[in-house]
Amino acid sequence: MRLYFDLRSDQDTLPDVEGVEVVDLAQARRVALEMIQEIRQEDSSVAQEWSGWTLHVADIAGRVLFTLDLDSAVH
DSSP states (O other): OEEEEEEEOSSOEEOOSSOEEOSSHHHHHHHHHHHHHHHHHHOGGGGGGGTTOEEEEEOTTOOEEEEEETTTSOO
């Protein structure tokens, strides 16, 4: 199944227009956690800029299957 991993804050949304093909929600959760870890490791000086953001994982119909808080998902 193809799922979309959108980054959202109170004011902005960075939509995932391509999506990622996964076999199940367990794999989707692993992919989401890897994405968050990559974001946080890109540059530690910008890690604070992601404070308050969440990662919304949605199906092709736009139904949100789960969300992860970037502040607490990976430390």
